[in-house]
Amino acid sequence: xxxxxxxxxxxxxxxxxxxxxxxxxxxxxxxxxxxxxxxxxxxxxxxxxxxxxxxxxxxxxxxxxxxxxxxxxxxxxxxxxxxxxxxxxxxxxxxxxxxxxxxxxxxxxxxxxxxxxxxxxxxxxxxxxxxxxxxxxxxxxxxxxxxxxxxxxxxxxxxxxxxxxxxxxxxxxxxxxxxxxxxxxxxxxxxxxxxxxxxxxxxxxxxxxxxxxxxxxxxxxxxxxxxxxxxxxxxxxxxxxxxxxxxxxxxxxxxxxxxxxxxxxxxxxxxxxxxxxxxxxxxxxxxxxxxxxxxxxxxxxxxxxxxxxxxxxxxxxxxxxxxxxxxxxxxxxxxxxxxxxxxxxxxxxxxxxxxxxxxxxxxxxxxxxxxxxxxxxxxxxxxxxxxxxxxxxxxxxxxxx
Numbered sequence: 001x002x003x004x005x006x007x008x009x010x011x012x013x014x015x016x017x018x019x020x021x022x023x024x025x026x027x028x029x030x031x032x033x034x035x036x037x038x039x040x041x042x043x044x045x046x047x048x049x050x051x052x053x054x055x056x057x058x059x060x061x062x063x064x065x066x067x068x069x070x071x072x073x074x075x076x077x078x079x080x081x082x083x084x085x086x087x088x089x090x091x092x093x094x095x096x097x098x099x100x101x102x103x104x105x106x107x108x109x110x111x112x113x114x115x116x117x118x119x120x121x122x123x124x125x126x127x128x129x130x131x132x133x134x135x136x137x138x139x140x141x142x143x144x145x146x147x148x149x150x151x152x153x154x155x156x157x158x159x160x161x162x163x164x165x166x167x168x169x170x171x172x173x174x175x176x177x178x179x180x181x182x183x184x185x186x187x188x189x190x191x192x193x194x195x196x197x198x199x200x201x202x203x204x205x206x207x208x209x210x211x212x213x214x215x216x217x218x219x220x221x222x223x224x225x226x227x228x229x230x231x232x233x234x235x236x237x238x239x240x241x242x243x244x245x246x247x248x249x250x251x252x253x254x255x256x257x258x259x260x261x262x263x264x265x266x267x268x269x270x271x272x273x274x275x276x277x278x279x280x281x282x283x284x285x286x287x288x289x290x291x292x293x294x295x296x297x298x299x300x301x302x303x304x305x306x307x308x309x310x311x312x313x314x315x316x317x318x319x320x321x322x323x324x325x326x327x328x329x330x331x332x333x334x335x336x337x338x339x340x341x342x343x344x345x346x347x348x349x350x351x352x353x354x355x356x357x358x359x360x361x362x363x364x365x366x367x368x369x370x371x372x373x374x375x376x377x378x379x380x381x382x383x384x385x386x387x388x389x390x391x392x393x394x395x396x397x398x399x400x401x
Contacts, residue, residue, distance in 0.1 A: 010110075012164030016156060017113035023120050024084035031081035031127030038078075041201050042086060045074050048204065049090035050097075052211050057218035063175075064182040066214050069207040071119060072190025073197055075145070076134045077204065080127035087119040088112075117156035121148030134194055146187055150180050247297060248304035251318035256326050259316040263330060264374045274374060275337035276381045277327040278364040279307065279344065280389060284323040299351075303361070306347035310340065334367040341365055362388040
């Protein structure tokens with residue numbers, strides 16, 4: 001809620017807030033009522049609504065606020081025509097407190113006013129059809145008022161989120177339905193509180209114990225969600241660490257084997273193509289012996305960086321041995337793998353660690369197809385890597401990148 005409103009969202013929120021204020025003022029003058037306006041009762045209900053509006057608990061794919069506990073008594077203890085303005089006053093008062101605490105931007109007061117549209121529907125139904133005392137015989141009208149509340153609420157939510165934020169209507173169905181279920185469950189409690197408050201107005205505060213219980217549930221559920229998210233992040237971090245080479249930051253042998261297993265389901269004759277590139281860094285032992293193990297570690301790190309630069313973003317790179325790397329390039333056949341190897345050679349040719357000779361490596365490359373299975377392509381690449389290393393040794397030197 002700290003974020004500012006920008007562009008279309010700000011315009012839509014302002015338009016919705018202005019429309020609500022106009023409708024709320026019209027209700028004051030248009031809706032008849034036999035209920036006298038008591039300033040003390042109105043202030044108490046506004047304060048109670050503001051307090052309850054701060055209880056927001058996660059439910060289903062969204063969140064719900066149990067203000068139904070206060071909205072229903074408002075409709076019968078106050079003239080229905082003033083209820084929308086009282087709801088708006090309560091939400092703005094709660095928002096002002098949040099603003100002082102730095103929890104929301106001042107511009108988001110318009111969002112709070114826009115959120116008051118749900119009170120227009122029931123105020124209209126009660127004001128036009130049941131403006132007298134609360135009686136059980138008119139429970140059908142009260143159910144109609146609840147339906148009107150749902151209709152106005154859903155329409156205002158769709159207006160703000162679909163037009164203002166570009167949210168697809170189907171994404172709002174789940175949260176809106178859950179809010180309706182919560183309000184349907186709390187409406188009878190609010191109705192009973194209204195009956196009790198009809199004889200003694202201060203009986204409205206009997207909803208506070210239930211509100212306090214919901215607040216406790218909100219806190220407990222939010223803590224559990226936070227703990228679950230933290231546990232999930234820890235598990236994800238542990239999973240990354242278990243699949244990451246600590247020296248270079250690329251994948252390790254476990255990550256490589258999992259990548260092969262996953263790709264094998266889709267690669268092969270009649271499916272996708274993939275190329276395997278094995279890279280064995282030359283003269284690592286000589287570098288360690290001549291310049292020290294720190295220089296050898298830097299060489300491996302530099303080679304890993306060169307490989308990352310040469311590979312595509314979607315390719316898998318892993319260090320599968322002390323001086324051996326492996327890359328899996330999905331979508332590349334034998335012809336497409338040749339330019340990839342050329343890029344790797346070009347990147348390696350620019351490396352020179354600890355004043356030693358330019359970095360070099362031996363390569364083994366194979367593709368599937370023509371190999372029937374990806375695992376077979378890995379074996380072919382390994383055999384080709386071995387033959388290249390033997391050829392380099394037979395020449396008494398190395399194959400330079």
